[in-house]
Amino acid sequence: xxxxxxxxxxSTYTKCVILDExxxxxxxxxxxxxxxxxxxxxxxxxxxxAQVEGLNSAKELTYLIGTGYGRNKVxxxxxxxxEISCHAMGVHVxxxxxxxxxxxxxxxxxxxxxxxxxxxxNFAMNDKCAAGTGRFYEAMANAFEMSLPEFSKLSxxxxxxxxxxxxxxxxxxxxxISLVGEGKPMDEIAAGIQLAVAKRCFVMAKKAGxxxxxxxxxxxAKNDGLKKAIExxxxxxxxxxSTDPQLMxxxxxxxxxxxxxxxKEN
Amino acid sequence: xxxxxxxxxxxxxxxxANNELVKKAKDEGGIxxxxxxxHIPEVLLNCGNCFSVRLxxxxxxxxxxxxxxxxxxxxxxxxxxxxxxxxxxYNFLNAVxxxxxxxxxxxxxxxxxLLDLVPNDKFFVTFLDAPFKIQEHTVKHYVNQTRIKIxxxxxxxxxxxxxxxxxxxxxEEHNEVCRLMTEIGNYRKEENPRITGYEYHILNxxxxxxxxxxxxxxxxxTAEELKTREPDAKxxxxxxxxxxxxxxxxxxxxxxxxxxxxxxxxxxYCFGSMPGRxxxxxxxxxxxxxxxxxxYLKTSQCPRFMSHEKVQERRDFVQKxxxxxxxxxxxxxxxxxxxxxxxxxxxxSYVMTNDYGIPTAAVDRQYTAxxxxxxRTRVQAFVESLExxxxxxxxxxxxxx
Numbered sequence: 001x002x003x004x005x006x007x008x009x010x011s012t013y014t015k016c017v018i019l020d021e022x023x024x025x026x027x028x029x030x031x032x033x034x035x036x037x038x039x040x041x042x043x044x045x046x047x048x049x050a051q052v053e054g055l056n057s058a059k060e061l062t063y064l065i066g067t068g069y070g071r072n073k074v075x076x077x078x079x080x081x082x083e084i085s086c087h088a089m090g091v092h093v094x095x096x097x098x099x100x101x102x103x104x105x106x107x108x109x110x111x112x113x114x115x116x117x118x119x120x121x122n123f124a125m126n127d128k129c130a131a132g133t134g135r136f137y138e139a140m141a142n143a144f145e146m147s148l149p150e151f152s153k154l155s156x157x158x159x160x161x162x163x164x165x166x167x168x169x170x171x172x173x174x175x176x177i178s179l180v181g182e183g184k185p186m187d188e189i190a191a192g193i194q195l196a197v198a199k200r201c202f203v204m205a206k207k208a209g210x211x212x213x214x215x216x217x218x219x220x221a222k223n224d225g226l227k228k229a230i231e232x233x234x235x236x237x238x239x240x241x242s243t244d245p246q247l248m249x250x251x252x253x254x255x256x257x258x259x260x261x262x263x264k265e266n
Numbered sequence: 267x268x269x270x271x272x273x274x275x276x277x278x279x280x281x282x283a284n285n286e287l288v289k290k291a292k293d294e295g296g297i298x299x300x301x302x303x304x305h306i307p308e309v310l311l312n313c314g315n316c317f318s319v320r321l322x323x324x325x326x327x328x329x330x331x332x333x334x335x336x337x338x339x340x341x342x343x344x345x346x347x348x349x350x351x352x353x354x355x356y357n358f359l360n361a362v363x364x365x366x367x368x369x370x371x372x373x374x375x376x377x378x379x380l381l382d383l384v385p386n387d388k389f390f391v392t393f394l395d396a397p398f399k400i401q402e403h404t405v406k407h408y409v410n411q412t413r414i415k416i417x418x419x420x421x422x423x424x425x426x427x428x429x430x431x432x433x434x435x436x437x438e439e440h441n442e443v444c445r446l447m448t449e450i451g452n453y454r455k456e457e458n459p460r461i462t463g464y465e466y467h468i469l470n471x472x473x474x475x476x477x478x479x480x481x482x483x484x485x486x487x488t489a490e491e492l493k494t495r496e497p498d499a500k501x502x503x504x505x506x507x508x509x510x511x512x513x514x515x516x517x518x519x520x521x522x523x524x525x526x527x528x529x530x531x532x533x534x535y536c537f538g539s540m541p542g543r544x545x546x547x548x549x550x551x552x553x554x555x556x557x558x559x560x561x562y563l564k565t566s567q568c569p570r571f572m573s574h575e576k577v578q579e580r581r582d583f584v585q586k587x588x589x590x591x592x593x594x595x596x597x598x599x600x601x602x603x604x605x606x607x608x609x610x611x612x613x614x615s616y617v618m619t620n621d622y623g624i625p626t627a628a629v630d631r632q633y634t635a636x637x638x639x640x641x642r643t644r645v646q647a648f649v650e651s652l653e654x655x656x657x658x659x660x661x662x663x664x665x666x667x
Contacts, residue, residue: 069639084647085654108640119654125644 002062003055004261006253007045008083009037009070012106012134013219015250016044018052018061019258023093027051028247037070045075063261065253069107081256083249084112084123087217090252092118094243100210102201102230103248104220106134111204118255124207126200134219136172140193143176144186148223151190155225158191172196190225198229205234213237221245267498270465271491272484276472280517281324283350283475284358291317291477297360297424302347302375302513304536305365305396307562308474309546310416310555313436314427317477319359320537322515323350326634335377336370341603342633343513344374351383359384360424362391363416367570368605388423392416398570400563409559417555430554437546437558439478446482446489447473447543453492454531455591460497463509463530467520470539474515503529505652508587510534510614511599512607516634523597526646527653531591534567534584535599541565569610581614585622594652595625597645602630625652 001020008015010033018027027048033040045058058064058076066074067086074080087103092114101112113121126133141151162184164172172193179189197220205214213236220226222245227238243251279285283300292298299311300321311318323346331352332345350356356378364375378384378391394411397404420426447470453460469488472481504527509520513536520530534540546561548554567580584596598615600607615628627648631641 069643082643082646082650084643085650117654117658120647120651123644123647125640 001054002261002265003052003060004254004257005045005048005058005061005064006086006250006255006257007041007064007066007068007074007077008086008247008249008253009033009041009044009066009068009073010083010106010219010249011069013246014040014044014068014070015247016041016048017247017250017254018048018055019251019254021062021258021262023255023258025243025251025254028244028250030244030246033070037073038075041066041070041074061257063257063264065257065260067249067253078257078260081253084110084125085120086249086252086256088112088114088120088252089118089255090248090250091215091217091241093251093255094241094248095215095239098213098215098239098241100205100208100214101217101248102205102210102214103217104133104197104201104226105218109133109200109204111201111206111208111210113209118252122209124204126204136197137220137223139170139173140176140190143173143180144190152223152225154187155191155194156187156228158185158187160185160188161191161195162188164189164192164196191229194223194225194229195233197226198233201226201230202233210234210236213239215239215241215245217241217245217248219246267460267462267495270488270495272488273465273468275484276468277517279472279476279481280322280468283319283322283324283355285476287476287480288317288319288358291480292358296477297420297426298358299420300356300359300362301364302343302371303365303367303396304542304566304568305367305562306363306394306416307412307558308542309436309440309558310412310433311363312440312478313417313432314420316420316424316426317479318474319476320474320515321347321350321356321362322471322475323347323355323633326350332374335381336373339603340373341368341370341513341601341605343515343601344368344370346633347371348374348377351378352381357384357386359389360386361389361419364391364393365396366393367396367568370603370605390419390423392419397563399573400571405556405560405563408563409556412559413555433554433558434548437548437554439482441545442482443473443478443485444543444545446485447539448545449489450492451539451543456497457592458497458501459529459531460492460495462502462524463533464517464520464524466539467517467530467533470533470543471515471517471537473543474537503527505529505594505649505656506531506592507649507652508532508534508584508591508593508596509538509599510584510596511611512601512604513537514599514601518634519599519631522638522642523645526642527649528597528645531593532587534587536568540587541567569606577610580610581617581622584614584618585624588624594656595627595648597648598626598628600628600630602632625655 016029029047066077066080071080103110109126111124115121297316326346329345329349332349392415394415417428598611600611618626
């Protein structure tokens, strides 16, 4: 059996997926990224390889593709592909019906529309600051003295939404602390935060050409409060994926590796 | 490919505005004239003993002082120029010739006077009023402005020879630069070009930033060298693109694009060669200055011309470049807060994709692009989508016989 790897070295998490020649996922790993992207990739690859019987090292993969911000630091990679193309392919192989993605990663937000073959049709990207990204959520959860999973559910039962005026992560954190200090309900403040991020996603999704339904990828896709806010703001259906949405970049890279590896062998 | 003999030297000339050749020209009694816009006819700044230096601010770091004087929400190029002037980077200049083309640069250059930035008693800044439309009476106005604000000032303050003979001599020298750059630029139409976009960008920038008479010998030598240069047998790019947009004097931006898998084959941006490096053809039917001014107005592709036909003309021009240079797509770049390119980029990126069927990406960027991982991701994704579309097209063509 031949195996194909995709390694997504993100700013916050490093993900690795291994597919067999039929496209079946045989291993997946999600690790917190280290400061050194080479080390992050190496650890994730080794962890994934350990899950596959008969596979002993990254060198034994028929084809390996790196993606994410550290994509050119993946040891033994045959090539690297941008995370935009990989997320599109990852979602396409998971659910070919989905035609648009909002990918909220650790340091940027992207809107991506997908062509019928899984390639990128169009994309838009917020790349100027951390507002509305995973880092933003970490700062907000920190301000609430909560874990990320706890914070992501906080807004679900809010009766009102307190708008957050600051978009900047630093200013928003101060604003949130002031609101908490004023005794405002925490769930309503959280709803305001989710709304602010959803608005940012709205712009990206619309710029990329999203129409009737979207899916969320990246670590923030697991944020239930955001999902609810996006449905409210975008007024379009948020499709749940059958595979962990945080793995979409690595899965897309592995699928590209499978297609390219098989084509090379033939 | 074998390295171009003068490339390293050219790169060094671009490390600062007051480079070795500028210093040499000054030592020989030259009058250094700074400018920032296509609407200041470059050739006029090269008559007599003058030489033009299109202003750049390489290795720009913090722009705190310029931001204090101008505000956050202004074009980075305008602020970088002011910051560099405050740092003393343009102290070698004898004058700055400005145009009221955009209010942001106008404000930046006003500060040269307001803050008395250049320690030279004779130093002056003039602002000419460039027209928004190209009609006979606006050409006349523009000619009048260039005469009063540029030629007469140079004659009166520095005793520069601004006669028709001096202008014709400047045109002749300018045309030689243009002929060489066109000859070199034509290699970019080849199936596997013998020159990269980065190399061309460097060559073109030195023609703007160095005295013409001193750069010409090296340019001639480079053109000669290119005649026999062999491209690498294996192509080093996955897609060819045309870069279109606002002020761009950062060769690292082109390097970033090319590191991401594209090859830049045509440059339609301010400080590029299209327009900028077209010969000025002079006839005997009207006076020399009018013909020069008419040339600059006619060839300008600046989005400050907002009439429907000029907007259309600019899009058609980009389409023409895509065809001529066998490009796979277009990248519209806009320096953040550019008052004209903001509109042009937003509309054109949609229209070029949907009406012209040309894959187009749009990026807004800071004045200097270096170390931008996000920009690299964006460019790489665009290149990948172009490559995949190209492969699909070839597959389709094969299928249809």
